[in-house]
Amino acid sequence: MRLVVVGNGMAGSRLVGEVRARDPHLSVTVFGAETWQPYNRVLLSNVLAGSSGPDQVRLLDPSWYATHDVEAVFGSEVVRVDRSAQTVITADGRSTPYDMLVLATGSQAVVPPVPGAELAIPFRTLDDCHRILEAAERAERAVVVGGGLLGIEAARGLAGRGLPVTLLHLADHLMERQLDAEAGLVLGETLTGLGVDIRTGVSAEAILEEGVRLADGELVEGDLVVLACGVRPVTGLAKDSGLSVRRGIVVDDEMRTEDPAVFAIGECAEHDGTVYGLVAPAWEQASVAAEVITGGKALYRGSRLVTRLKAKSVELAAMGETQLTEEHAEVVRFSHRARGTYRKLVIRDGRLVGAILLGDTDAVGTLTQLFDRGGPLPGDRAGLLFPGLATVTVADSPVLMPDAAKVCQCNNVTKGQIRACWEAGARDVAAVASATRATTGCGTCRDAVEGIVGWLCEQEGISA
Incomplete structure (x- = not known):
């Protein structure tokens, strides 16, 4: 065949x-x-x-x-x-x-139907990446159009190279599909502190050699314009x-x-x-x-999505129905804008149906497991937001983590699978990745995998 x-x-x-x-x-x-x-x-x-x-x-x-x-x-x-x-x-x-x-x-990247769009560079492929990097070497200022996942990552990456960056977004807050308004505000303040100028609620009317003209006539200056307007x-x-x-x-x-x-x-x-x-x-x-x-039997029943932002110095995870309010669900939240921290749980019928973790994301392992499994939650809701106060198992601890705990969401790799391939001779992260594909997706599980491998090596008295 x-x-x-x-x-x-x-x-x-x-x-x-x-x-x-x-x-x-x-x-x-x-x-x-x-x-x-x-x-x-x-x-x-x-x-x-x-x-x-x-x-x-x-x-x-x-x-x-x-x-x-x-x-x-x-x-x-x-x-x-x-x-x-x-x-x-x-x-x-x-x-x-x-x-x-x-x-x-x-x-494929969505290119907005505005005059001058051909002057901008979409951010979608490796070729796009090379074009952006080449342009960034001679640019004095960049403008990124689009405040979703890719736009934020592009803006943070360029700012990290020392280039002044303005991020333009049509909606009233960043990542409006995954975040509620307060989380979007905290994320924006975090990015501002990292050198990204955030402009929300604005519409690009034209792209020019000298920047982006907004619908109200204002010119946002930039000799490099990157498009991240969705796909x-x-x-x-x-x-x-x-x-x-x-x-x-x-x-x-x-x-x-x-x-x-x-x-x-x-x-x-x-x-x-x-x-x-x-x-x-x-x-x-x-x-x-x-x-x-290949002749087997399998069915796809849909996926439970966990979105992770991959931008240096910005920790963000969002999952499920994050937009629900107290009218339709039990909502537990904590916000500390001065530290760039926002945590929100959305609970319905005693089960976690959504969560946002921005800033210190030490709770993400436990919450991802609870969201993925759909099991009943412990009564200590505050303990879920702050694992140090909780009586539930914390996924970030290799000692307490059950073998069934999912470590790599992208590849459905559990702690038990990592343990098994370690026992079969995979004694470092590279070998574990080769055997299980853990860390090869979004890469955010790498620290957890390193922790498990290091712990296993420590138990046997060998060097990782």
């Missing part, structure tokens, strides 16, 4: 790896429109900030494909899917037949081939489209009315699709 994968980003490359782990003989061809080896898009903000180089965000070693008998075609965009002939056609005329096809085409699923191939497309390519619980030979996963896929824009759901979907493609 011949498997063709269109898209070699975080979803497509994971799918290929998952398939090959299950079936060493299946014929696999993967097409990537970018010339780069697959890389971790989540960590591009680290490249922008200078804390990681391009090689450090690579997902697979270049030799992996040959070693695992996978045909990888880079820099070759698939422009048509002929479902009747079960063939994909590339821009250079190559025709490749398939028995099973996976669309992992991801998303939209890339669905053209599916739509042109007659597949059902709403916001994304419509799939069932097996990640199949209405054509049983065609699957879709990642940011281009719409499951049960939802298009997920984070890495963990994409990798969960890849695992399900790989199992089905």
Whole structure:
């Protein structure tokens, strides 16, 4: 059987790896429109900030494909899917037949329809990153348009390089999809203290050589303009081939489209009315699709999202229904704006359905477990916000953490799995990452993994 994968980003490359782990003989061809080896898009903000180089965000070693008998075609965009002939056609005329096809085409940056938009640089790909860094070397001031996750990470990264940065955002507070108004305010004050000038409730009317003109006529000066205005699923191939497309390519619980030979996963896929824009759901979907493609049984039932901001000196985690008020749920909150700290729990029917942790996030391990499992909460609500006062198990302590505790949300890796691979000989973080993929997603679990490995080594009296 011949498997063709269109898209070699975080979803497509994971799918290929998952398939090959299950079936060493299946014929696999993967097409990537970018010339780069697959890389971790989540960590591009680290490249922008200078804390990681391009090689450090690579997902697979270049030799992996040959070693695992996978045909990888880079820099070759698939422009048509002929479902009747079960063939994909590339821009250079190559025709490749398939028995099973996976669309992992991801998303593309939204470019607002304003005059001069071509003067700005979107922040989406590794090529975009290089363009921004090249422009930043000769720029005197930067403007970032968009105050969501990517915009904040871009602004913080550029400010960390010593470039004055103004962040423009249309909504009244930052990250309005994940945060309530007070959390957005505290986050804005934190970023201001790190050198980012925050302007919310403003609309860009035009992009000029000298900056961004707002709807009220004001000019926000900047000779580098970065766009982080969101993304939209890339669905053209599916739509042109007659597949059902709403916001994304419509799939069932097996990640199949209405054509049983065609699957879709990642940011281009719409499951049960939802298009997920984070890495963990994409990798969960890849695992399900790989199992089905190789003859197994698996169902995708949706994902519980935990958003982590990856910006130096800014700790933020948000999960679930953060916008609910006291009218619809039990809400427990603590705010200390002078320290940039905001914590909020949203509880319904005795279970955690949402949380925001900004600033010191020592409670994030415990709360993520409670949110992910959906189990009943202890009566000590304040103890959940401040683990040092709590009688519940704290996830940050390797000694007390149960083996079932999930350490790496992106890859669903538990403490027990880390312990098992350590006992099998993986005695450092790199070896654990190779065996379990922990730390290879958003990277925020690295400290926890290091702590567990260090603790295990300490118990046996060996050096980590």
